[in-house]
Amino acid sequence: MRQSRRMKRLERNNHRRQAYLNLIPMLDVLSVLVFFLLFHSFNGDMPEQRLTLPNSVVETKPRGTVVVSVTPEAIVVQGQPVARTAELYDDQVATVREVTERLNEIHGRIVASGGTLAESESREVTLLADKNIPFKVLKKIMTSCTASGYGRISLAVIQKASHA
Numbered sequence: 001m002r003q004s005r006r007m008k009r010l011e012r013n014n015h016r017r018q019a020y021l022n023l024i025p026m027l028d029v030l031s032v033l034v035f036f037l038l039f040h041s042f043n044g045d046m047p048e049q050r051l052t053l054p055n056s057v058v059e060t061k062p063r064g065t066v067v068v069s070v071t072p073e074a075i076v077v078q079g080q081p082v083a084r085t086a087e088l089y090d091d092q093v094a095t096v097r098e099v100t101e102r103l104n105e106i107h108g109r110i111v112a113s114g115g116t117l118a119e120s121e122s123r124e125v126t127l128l129a130d131k132n133i134p135f136k137v138l139k140k141i142m143t144s145c146t147a148s149g150y151g152r153i154s155l156a157v158i159q160k161a162s163h164a
């Protein structure tokens with residue numbers, strides 16, 4: 001069968017090469033994406049290793065607050081040890097002066113750094129305590145927090161899956 005002039009011209013001018021996919025740039029982008037996601041997947045403060053938190057069912061994630069950790073050895077405010085836990089077993093001690101001073105220092109730093117009004121007025125504390133710490137010790141720490149003006153105290157626990 002005879003071809004038209006148009007078909008001959010199309011056949012002559014449209015010699016296309018085989019398409020291919022260059023994988024090197026794609027793998028570079030994917031590896032950068034994987035490293036970015038791995039680096040930013042941990043979005044919270046991890047509690048200290050020596051803490052064994054009690055279990056509970058919680059439904060909302062806690063806000064970013066000042067963290068007070070109570071281990072069997074020490075009381076740690078925002079990562080800085082301030083007092084020994086053994087000193088709080090004494091019934092003569094009502095508040096922990098070191099905790100009060102550290103919380104006031106942290107609040108002063110927030111205000112001095114130009115934090116927002118909501119940050120400077122929220123004064124929230126998250127209390128991470130080992131489950132073997134007696135409540136009288138926790139009560140002394142909570143009293144120290146309220147003496148510093150931190151009236152909103154949250155007690156952190158390990159989240160347990162709810163059976164629905």
